[in-house]
Amino acid sequence: MAELETRELEYFIGVAEELHFGRAAARLAIAQPALSKAIRRLESRLGVTLLERSSRSVTLTPAGEALLHHGRHALNAVGAAAAKARRAADQEAHLRLVIKPGGDANLLSGILAAYACQPDARQVDILFGGATDRADHIRDGRADVALLYSPFDDLTGLDHETLAVEGRVAILPPDHRLASRAEITLADLARETLPRWKGVRWTGAPEGGEGPEVTDAAEALHMIRLGRTLAILPRSLAQPPHPDLVYRPVTDAPHSELVLAWAQNDRRPLVASFVAAALDAARTA
Incomplete structure (x- = not known):
């Protein structure tokens, strides 16, 4: 029982x-x-x-x-x-991809083009999720695949493939003491106030002063412009740069990975075909 x-x-x-x-x-x-x-x-x-x-x-x-x-x-x-049992019986089901706005490292158009060339390609419905809820779209069946960032998104219960590995940048007000440097290390940021990312348990950033809680990059940029915090972001999420802020590479920050994720043990051709196309597109990007 x-x-x-x-x-x-x-x-x-x-x-x-x-x-x-x-x-x-x-x-x-x-x-x-x-x-x-x-x-x-x-x-x-x-x-x-x-x-x-x-x-x-x-x-x-x-x-x-x-x-x-x-x-x-x-x-x-x-x-x-x-949900998946019902979708498995639907031979005309669309593939549902959940992403964060701007969270594709400029790979999405190439991925969609590569997938469209697959003989079994379906229509792709793009869903927009928040900073930390996209993995839950996979877990509860709202989406079939997701673009996530490791180590920030929780990949528990998901299979995934890495599409891109990128460094991280510190975003600073132009009058900050570190703004004149070409590069920054984590030690340089050790005493700085950094934001608390809602729903993110680990960012790889040093322990600093407890900054404001933010839910996405747009909120973080607003707080930086107000002088309330700094931020360390994956390079692709810091694009395009804001003209009123300074962007500097953090040379020893853990790299972030853009991953394509799907439910563990989901072996549907619908998903496998999209994963294969995404990997091919990422390799040639």
């Missing part, structure tokens, strides 16, 4: 995200006492405490944090399995 059911995961994730039983019950359209009972039953069966409850707050335990992380992936996988 399975230890977890999808409905129980939905209930737990609702409470874990809201951290409030009343709000979670309203969101899930279930009575609050029934929701509380379901969570207690789940904890009893797993033999762990998932939530610390008091009269004033609800917080996640380490076990709860783990179940929230993996439970989201599990629910996405269930939804994606159903």
Whole structure:
């Protein structure tokens, strides 16, 4: 007998995200006492405490944090399995590619042209995702393939191929102390205020002052122009350069990789043909 059911995961994730039983019950359209009972039953069966409850707050335990992380992936996988089963039966299905605006390292037009030459090419629908949610488009079946940046995007549960490897640049106000240098190192940036990228757990940047939270490059550039932060970006995401800012290569920053990703073990010809065309286009770019 399975230890977890999808409905129980939905209930737990609702409470874990809201951290409030009343709000979670309203969101899930279930009575609050029934929701509380379901969570207690789940904890009893797993033999762990998932939530610390008091009269004033609800917080996640380490076990709860783990179940929230993996439970989201599990629910996405269930939804994606159903969506892919339906799409596998549709011989006229379009291929859906999710990208971040400007996040293709100028490779997309060549990839699409190469794919169009494939004998089994389908129409490609291009979806635009945010800075950190594109991988979830693959996990939940909204898209078939995605252009992602490693190590910034979470590739858990995805297969991928690298299309381009590129260096990173620091973006500075023109009056910054480092703006006159031709090159910059991570040590030079060690005491600088750098942005916190929403949804990104690791950027390879040094630990500095805690800067503003940003969700994409456009927000980061705005904060740099206001003198609130600096930023280190993959070279292609720093294009075109803003005329009021200075761009300098960071010589020892970890390289970033533009990758084409798809769901792990997705062997559909629809996907395989696009991956092959993308690799050919990237090699000749």
